[in-house]
Amino acid sequence: MDMKVEQSGDVTIVAINDRFEAATADEYRTTMYDLAEKGHLKVVLDFGKTAFIDSSALGSLVSSVRKFRQHEGDIKFACMNEQVRPLVKIVRLHRIFDIFDSVDTAVSSFS
Amino acid sequence: MNFNQRRENDILIIDLSGWLDADSSDLFQEQFDIWSESASKFVFNCKDLEFVDSTGLGSLLLGLKATMKKDGDIRLATVNEKVQMFLEITKANDIFQIFDTVENAVASYT
């Protein structure tokens, strides 16, 4: 999986490109773990270029947001495309994640 | 389905309660046969009657037919909104006389 991590002020933007699935969920988990360790607790996940997402990815999204919120942080979604949106809806993740249609407003919503 | 009965002159007043449906209609019919040995004028107090289905209504109608042969009648009192609506949709309210209170229903026989 191709994950791009970028910093914008105190908010970290993680772009998840290509496929987000069982084989790459570990990579996501370590990335998020590192961010939490470093105290970067405001994260925007950019799904604009995500080609595929599966159930283990959905599970790791839930576990990461639990961890972040325990430390007063948050994870927000941006730019969900039609590959991602239906699944997020089916497993009702829209109830726990804020979903923005642009990365910029997602970032500014943290302040 | 529970029944309480009391008598006022020749009128038998029956309190119906619970559900009058496929499960309880046999019981109702058995009871009704016993009642109709001693009376032909009935007032059914439906205050606690929660629900009637088509089988239940069928047994009420059977009862009505039998009493009418003996110049009697079955009159209903204090019917709740849901049962009222059911009677209305099935046009049973054209056949049964329905009263607001038990007293009115009893008084209507005189």
Next chain:
Amino acid sequence: MTGNSLSLVAQQKIEEWRPMKALIVMDEARCGWLRGVIQNNHPGMMPFCNKPLLEYLLDFSILCGCEQLRFVMDEPGDEIEDYFDNGSKWGISISYASSRASDTLEDILEKNSTFCDEPTLIIDGFCFIGYSKNEDYDSLSDHRPEEPQLRCGSGQMLIHQHGEPLRVLHGLAESRLEVLPLEAIGDCYDISMHILDSTSGEYVLPGYNNEAGVFIGRNVTISKSTTITKPVMLGNNVQLQENTVIGPGAIIGSNVIVDTGTSIEKSIIINNSYVGTELKIKKKIIHSTVAISAETGTSIRFVDDHLLSGLKQCAPRKMPRLIVHWVLACLFFVSGIIPALLFQLLLKKRETHTILRHNGKSLSIASLQLSSNSLVEQLARIFLVDKVMLLPHVLSGRLDLVGNKPFPATPDGEKQYADFNNYLPGIFSFSESQSIEEGDFQEEIAERYFSANRRFWGDLQVIIKTFTTRW
């Protein structure tokens, strides 16, 4: 010169205000109450004169000049997405977004900031918009403080433009425009009836309409003895049986059967319902097995044999019928067994199914699955080989010749069985003879109708019809 350029500026200002996009926000907090009344349906799909609420809002957005529309919901609306899809049917581009229950309208705008980069019309909440398709709503955004604000207890209409405060719109002096609250089932009823009675010309409504107050859908069967009084609206696939009295003021949705002797007046029958015999439906809303009073909102659920059925019971497994079925099955078996066995050799497509018998016990049957792929299978279909192979079950008395389509012996099938009294499975079924495809929503209605109206000749017709449709 100066005057000219000034008016140009003013014109541009109005141009800028014209909404290009529409954002329709539906939150459970305001529309959830309807789920308690009309189940299995998103409140946004609630029909008003056989047209879903959201389609009215969409039509209005198009009248306002919007080219893009987005539905924002805090609960998934699969039916809505299936129905509206990408909007190509309406010539508008539709997208969908999720919000959280705790979001305010400002939060929602922020979450959809990319979409709302142009002047955006916002329809917020659960409300009906009264408008007229014959009028022009281009000047909607002109500020008219003297007109009433377009808001009600359960919704409002606003305009959003980047850099300006969010503003509730005002009505128009010259065109009809109002926001009507939807807070109880009576509101939905009143609006539907009002449209049918007096404002049906203001909206695009489904159905064929060649005289005022009459709308008729496709594939509608009306018996000769049916009495129809205007105004009425019938959806698609509606059957009105003998001696039915329809209207005045009847809105009947699609896939509805109204059985003999029933009258429907000032009432709404929502899609996919079977209304039994000899009933009187007045000022009611009927939705599958639930009847709701339009005046009080009281609802009753019919737990009877047939959806909303009347009092008629059909006796299970009558002796004469059994004998006739048995004799016919014998005849079919004797004449059909040899060709059937030949076909059996050619086709090796036997599948074992477990089905439920009339008493709820399960029965394993080996059936042939015939498609129309090859010539052999087509021939086998014509000669009813799949049916002949099942005849031993009829001869042994385990199945009827004509009856209901068997339910599978699965948890789903058992649920259907529990909900379907007088279930008599047979190898010929009414729904098959009516060429209703397997799994179609009409199947259940047809089967219940068949059970409620079983006649001796009807059974024979089923056999003949199955035969002729296959030819």
Next chain:
Amino acid sequence: MAANMGALICQDVGESVKDPDFVNSLQLVVSEACTNAVKHGANSHKDAEIILQVMLDEQTLIITVKDCNCAFDFSAICEPDLENHPENGYGVFLMRTLMDEVKYVHQDGWNCITLVKHKPCYRQE
């Protein structure tokens, strides 16, 4: 690996169907089934074998995924509690939600999951 299989199949099927939603969900479901097979097979065999069968006719697509792991009670796998957002257990739920039929049998030592989907144009509206 598992999901790539899914992608491959879906490319072929996708060419004949031309409905992006249909292809997406197919891809997901195949990869879910394969992921499950690999995940649960990891303990028993080093190089566990997975057999994938695809049948496609005018109306339906039938995919069978077979692996030779221990049998399990498929019907006991219940829907995840969506109110409480669990962190795993979405796989079978997604399969059931996205496909028209999901069947499981254990036969001759093989776990066999059959996924059935009707093509969109034939689906009932």
